[in-house]
Amino acid sequence: MWQKVCTGKLTNPWPVLLDHYNFTDDHSLYFLANKGFRFGGIQNLPEDELQNVPGTYNSDYIWNYELGLRTSWLRNTLEFDITAFHIDYTDALVVLKNAIQINYYDNVGSAESDGFEANLRWLTPIPGVIFSLSGGTVDARTTEDFQAGRDIVPAGKTLPGSADYQYSANLAAYGSPDWLVNMSVLLGYTYVGETYNDIASDEIVNDYGSYNLGMSFSIPSLKGRPTLALNVLNLTNETAPVSVINAAAGDNFYILNPPRTVTARFSLELD
Incomplete structure (x- = not known):
């Protein structure tokens, strides 16, 4: 689920709340809330006050909330799932470049991500032929102004790597x-x-x-x-x-x- 916000990986996720309801044996609804983080660390280049390059960067945290529907049809030969999500992102970690184009890390104060994902899998009537389809949309943006090097990035900027x-x-x-x-x-x-x-x-x-x-x-x-x-x-x-x-x-x-x-x-x- 970290890919809903950026291209990194979620570290040490732990479920906090999970509720599940079966309408029938083939259709169910679930709600999930969980939290995860990635460790902060020491910068990979020296601190530079003129370019606002910090010497260290903080751990970033997310709270992820999901509401999903799981369905099965045609004697379990057709499956369709859809999930809506909202993510609160604290100290969002981004990659920036200094004046000579060397990467460094910094934390955006906060960001939010909203969207949905859907998946379909169909075991067709043709023996041995399977069709699958998956996709989603996401709107991931900063929620406060951010000092990126010498530039001010206003709140509402789309997070990089978020299509x-x-x-x-x-x-x-x-x-x-x-x-x-x-x-x-x-x-x-x-x-x-x-x-x-x-x-x-x-x-x-x-x-x-x-x-x-x-x-x-x-x-x-x-x-x-x-x-x-x-x-x-x-x-x-x-x-x-x-x-x-x-x-x-x-x-x-x-x-x-x-x-x-x-x-x-x-x-x-x-x-």
């Missing part, structure tokens, strides 16, 4: 175990919406989607169970900036998403 919309769709097909050659195919699409590169600028990154394809073939009846796996990432070779490095002079540098990548792996199982 308005993200979603993915996957179609998987599996062969019968009775076939001579076991096979599986997975075709997926993932979209990441626009995000701010950092809290102190208006540079926009992401806003792209990519297709990924994976195939696996194996012959269980042969010694060593020979298996061939083929994968293609970013099938259509979409290109988009995922990060920006602001140059002290001249044009900025843009880091792009990985290009089309094809991999093949052949393996044998040894006794």
